[in-house]
Structures are given as C-alpha cells and as structure tokens.
Amino acid sequence: MDNSSLEQAPSPPDLASDEFAAAYQTHSREIYYLTLRLLGEPQRAEDATHDVFLKAFKKWSDFRGDSSRRAWLYRIAINHCSNLRQSWHSRHIVPDMEEMIGNALAPTDSPLRLLEIKELGDRIQKTLDGLSEEYRLLLLLVADEELSYEEVAGLTAQTADAVRGKLHRARKAFTVLFQKTA
Amino acid sequence: MKYEKKFRQQEHQQISAAQSHLNQTAHEFATPEEMLRHDAKQTQVPPQIAHRLSQSLQNEPLSPRPWWKRWLQ
Numbered sequence: 001m002d003n004s005s006l007e008q009a010p011s012p013p014d015l016a017s018d019e020f021a022a023a024y025q026t027h028s029r030e031i032y033y034l035t036l037r038l039l040g041e042p043q044r045a046e047d048a049t050h051d052v053f054l055k056a057f058k059k060w061s062d063f064r065g066d067s068s069r070r071a072w073l074y075r076i077a078i079n080h081c082s083n084l085r086q087s088w089h090s091r092h093i094v095p096d097m098e099e100m101i102g103n104a105l106a107p108t109d110s111p112l113r114l115l116e117i118k119e120l121g122d123r124i125q126k127t128l129d130g131l132s133e134e135y136r137l138l139l140l141l142v143a144d145e146e147l148s149y150e151e152v153a154g155l156t157a158q159t160a161d162a163v164r165g166k167l168h169r170a171r172k173a174f175t176v177l178f179q180k181t182a
Numbered sequence: 183m184k185y186e187k188k189f190r191q192q193e194h195q196q197i198s199a200a201q202s203h204l205n206q207t208a209h210e211f212a213t214p215e216e217m218l219r220h221d222a223k224q225t226q227v228p229p230q231i232a233h234r235l236s237q238s239l240q241n242e243p244l245s246p247r248p249w250w251k252r253w254l255q
C-alpha cells in the first residue's frame with residue numbers, strides 16, 4: 001500500500017475558508033473512521049462524513065472553544081450516526097450479542113492475535129457490530145489518543161470515572177467477541 | 183529405516199518452516215484500542231468526499247456571526 005496516500009487526507013479544493021479546509025485535512029480521517037465503524041459500510045460512512053463536515057461548516061461560527069475542535073466534530077458525527085442508526089434499527093432486528101458474552105472468562109490480559117492483517121477490518125467490524133452501542137462508541141473514542149478521558153466522558157454523557165469503569169468491561173466484551181470471529 | 187528417518191527430518195523441517203512463517207505473519211495487539219488505532223491508520227479517506235463536500239459548499243451561503251459573538255463585541 002502506498003504509505004504517502006495514508007499520511008493526510010486530501011483537502012477539498014475551493015473550500016470557503018482556509019480554517020475549514022485545514023480542519024478537514026486534519027480531522028477527516030478520524031471522522032471517516034468513526035462513521036465507518038459505527039455504520040459498518042464504506043458508502044454510508046462516505047455519505048455521513050460528507051454530511052458531518054457540511055453540518056460543521058454551517059455551524060462553524062457557533063463553535064465557542066469550550067472543547068477542542070476535534071471533540072466538537074466528534075460530537076456532530078456521533079449525533080449524526082445515532083440518528084442514522086435509529087432509523088436503521090427500526091427496520092432491522094439485531095441479535096443481542098451481550099447475552100452471548102455473558103460471564104465468559106475472557107483472557108482479557110492476553111494479546112489479541114490474528115494471522116492475516118488483511119482480515120483485520122472485517123473482524124473488527126463484526127466484533128463492533130456485536131457490542132452494545134455504548135461499548136462500541138467508548139472503545140472507538142478511547143482509541144483516539146488525542147482525546148482525553150474527560151473529553152470522552154463529555155461525548156458519552158458520563159463522568160471520566162464511569163468511562164474508566166466501563167472501559168474494562170468493554171475491552172472484555174470486545175476480546176470475547178473478537179475471538180469468536182476467527 | 184534410513185529413508186524413514188530422512189523423511190521425518192524433512193517433515194520436521196517443513197513444520198518448522200511453516201511455524202516460522204506463521205510467527206512472521208502473526209500480529210498481536212495488547213488491547214482493543216491498539217488494534218483499532220492500527221485499523222484507523224490503515225483506513226484511507228475516500229478522495230471523493232472532498233470533491234463532494236467542495237461542491238456542496240459552493241451552494242452554501244457563508245454563515246452569519248452568532249448572536250453571542252456580536253454581543254461580546
């Protein structure tokens with residue numbers, strides 16, 4: 001794979017402001033990745049990323065700086081995906097994978113292994129699809145090292161201590177489900 | 183017997199080579215977050231999003247200054 005193409009996303013030409021174009025270039029990767037893993041399909045993620053940045057543009061001057069621009073964009077993306085998923089769930093029956101996990105004794109302290117890196121995306125998606133929305137979002141946000149626990153807490157409407165507590169269970173659930181996808 | 187021993191040696195070498203290959207291609211992640219970070223780095227943003235966005239923005243008027251910014255001045 002061409003690593004140079006992974007360095008930075010291309011900025012949209014002729015964007016209305018340099019600041020907005022810079023924000024797109026800086027944050028489009030994490031927003032696209034979040035929407036991809038929340039929605040599960042590249043085409044839906046593409047549409048969602050477009051819509052998120054269009055909403056951001058319309059609200060650009062509303063940003064008051066009481067959070068990072070990154071967290072602000074995440075907020076828009078989470079709300080957008082939540083609306084999309086609600087309408088999608090109303091038309092689909094999703095099995096409750098939490099019951100499958102139960103009290104399984106998962107070796108959460110052992111590393112997650114896989115032989116072929118090319119299968120990683122599919123297995124991650126299957127695993128995330130099996131988690132509760134709360135755990136899925138929590139893991140995706142915590143995986144972004146640029147976000148603090150406080151920011152994750154703000155985005156998920158809970159305290160930082162609650163985030164830390166739930167993270168342990170989310171990791172365990174992910175590990176159990178990931179092993180089932182092998 | 184001689185051939186059998188040689189065959190077993192070859193078999194042993196083949197198994198060792200296969201195990202070595204597995205070790206080379208195996209990937210380990212200490213936590214789900216580490217795995218997700220790796221996945222995110224490998225994920226490329228489709229370039230057509232930028233073009234679609236640029237077209238959409240051409241139809242958008244510049245947003246007015248919010249009331250609280252006007253009020254602060």
